[in-house]
Amino acid sequence: MVQRILQPLEIESTDHVSIARLRLPERSEVFALRAQRLRKLSVDNPLGQAFGPYLALMAGVAEAQHAIAGTLELPMPSDAAIDRAQSHRMPILAAMDEEALAGWQPVAQRLIADLIAHGTLPPDALAALRALTPDTLDEQAQAILGMRDLPVDGMSAPFIMAALQLHRTVLASQLRESQVPTLDVATVCPCCGSLPVASVVRIGGRYQGLRYLQCGLCATEWHMVRVKCSHCESTEGISYHVVEEHHEALKAETCDQCHHYRKIVYMEKDATVEPLADDLASLALDVMMAEAGYGRASGNPLLWLGEGDDERGDEGSDADDADER
Numbered sequence: 001m002v003q004r005i006l007q008p009l010e011i012e013s014t015d016h017v018s019i020a021r022l023r024l025p026e027r028s029e030v031f032a033l034r035a036q037r038l039r040k041l042s043v044d045n046p047l048g049q050a051f052g053p054y055l056a057l058m059a060g061v062a063e064a065q066h067a068i069a070g071t072l073e074l075p076m077p078s079d080a081a082i083d084r085a086q087s088h089r090m091p092i093l094a095a096m097d098e099e100a101l102a103g104w105q106p107v108a109q110r111l112i113a114d115l116i117a118h119g120t121l122p123p124d125a126l127a128a129l130r131a132l133t134p135d136t137l138d139e140q141a142q143a144i145l146g147m148r149d150l151p152v153d154g155m156s157a158p159f160i161m162a163a164l165q166l167h168r169t170v171l172a173s174q175l176r177e178s179q180v181p182t183l184d185v186a187t188v189c190p191c192c193g194s195l196p197v198a199s200v201v202r203i204g205g206r207y208q209g210l211r212y213l214q215c216g217l218c219a220t221e222w223h224m225v226r227v228k229c230s231h232c233e234s235t236e237g238i239s240y241h242v243v244e245e246h247h248e249a250l251k252a253e254t255c256d257q258c259h260h261y262r263k264i265v266y267m268e269k270d271a272t273v274e275p276l277a278d279d280l281a282s283l284a285l286d287v288m289m290a291e292a293g294y295g296r297a298s299g300n301p302l303l304w305l306g307e308g309d310d311e312r313g314d315e316g317s318d319a320d321d322a323d324e325r
């Protein structure tokens with residue numbers, strides 16, 4: 001009798017205990033991979049050719065985020081704060097917590113100065129960023145995060161959001177997996193409590209074939225089983241939609257319980273997909289889903305369509321469904 005010897009990778013992927021519930025961001029790669037993907041989609045994108053210049057602009061933003069991310073050392077939450085988050089099953093770096101904004105301002109000033117110096121911003125965006133004072137920068141950040149009820153300036157918002165992402169992503173990258181609580185609600189980020197931008201089915205090692213939701217703010221990814229609504233957690237009435245038959249690496253995952261959708265990308269079809277970038281580059285799929293009567297579960301952090309727009313999601317309204325497994 002021949003006994004088959006399992007390779008280490010196979011053992012890992014068949015051992016259910018090893019399913020990684022979290023994938024904390026690697027600051028050395030998260031913005032670099034996103035920048036590369038945005039750069040590629042800005043020139044080669046069947047789902048939104050007219051959108052190319054905007055994708056190129058955001059590729060430049062991600063490149064600037066990457067250049068700074070490696071140089072930052074940010075103060076970590078105290079052990080007491082981490083213990084408190086764990087005992088209450090609350091996010092550690094709660095996005096809407098005043099304390100979480102501490103140390104944010106210099107990071108934002110640096111990113112904005114780099115973007116201005118780079119010389120590739122359109123005139124309107126350049127003027128909006130130049131007009132920001134430390135006070136209005138803080139006010140806009142708080143408005144974007146939903147901490148203050150103020151009008152968001154759509155022209156500067158993607159860049160301010162990029163600065164918030166840079167700050168929170170570096171903070172999240174400094175955490176250890178054991179420090180991050182498991183929340184009662186599986187549809188918000190366990191690090192910062194923000195909504196996911198999209199989800200990704202990963203390849204490789206302990207992530208092989210597993211689906212992760214990616215936080216739109218801190219880029220933390222957390223595991224959610226496949227064929228489940230990332231908005232209301234229903235496992236019934238889930239369908240998948242593509243714009244073109246041949247574009248299998250990106251789908252909209254719709255739910256007939258709550259009538260929302262989020263996009264899902266598949267690394268087994270294209271290893272270079274990146275949730276935020278592919279979501280931003282596929283407006284044709286959003287148009288198709290809107291026509292089919294589904295609402296976006298949450299907006300893309302790097303796209304602000306202006307005041308009164310309701311794309312930022314409506315978490316909380318479906319809390320009754322949150323216990324459904």
Ligand SMILES: [Zn+2]
Binds near residue numbers: 194216217220
């Ligand atoms: Zn997060």
Ligand SMILES: [Zn+2]
Binds near residue numbers: 234255
């Ligand atoms: Zn749903």
